[in-house]
Amino acid sequence: MKNRIRAAAVVLLAASIAAPAFAQSAGAATYKAKCAMCHGPDGTAATPVGRMMKVPSFTSPAAKAASEASLIAITKNGKGRMPAYNGKLTDAQIKEVVSFIRTLQK
Numbered sequence: 559m560k561n562r563i564r565a566a567a568v569v570l571l572a573a574s575i576a577a578p579a580f581a582q583s584a585g586a587a588t589y590k591a592k593c594a595m596c597h598g599p600d601g602t603a604a605t606p607v608g609r610m611m612k613v614p615s616f617t618s619p620a621a622k623a624a625s626e627a628s629l630i631a632i633t634k635n636g637k638g639r640m641p642a643y644n645g646k647l648t649d650a651q652i653k654e655v656v657s658f659i660r661t662l663q664k
Contacts, residue, residue: 585654588647593655596640601662611639622663629656 582590590599598605601616614621633652636642643652 583654583658584651585656585658588651588655589658592643592647601659613640616659616662626653626656629659 589597594605596605596607596611596613597603597616598608603609603613603615605613607613616622630652632640633647633655634642634644647655
């Protein structure tokens with residue numbers, strides 16, 4: 559009985575350690591729902607809509623050099639054909655998306 563409890567505890571511990579690796583962050587989920595259609599799942603804008611609208615890649619040197627404040631402002635206020643997300647996303651969601659975009663740039 560003790561061995562079964564110990565084995566179950568080990569399995570639960572291993573699952574709790576591995577779960578964050580598989581869990582999708584809030585920023586990733588919002589990006590997938592709101593941004594990926596144009597910017598692509600990898601941020602390269604290699605989607606039909608991205609190519610048609612000439613969406614810049616997040617992996618470009620200019621996008622990598624953009625400040626967090628700049629990316630937040632663009633997301634909130636829109637730019638060019640990109641719609642504004644102010645009022646559609648919370649400030650926290652916008653910051654989470656920008657943080658997720660930074661992971662695509664690595």
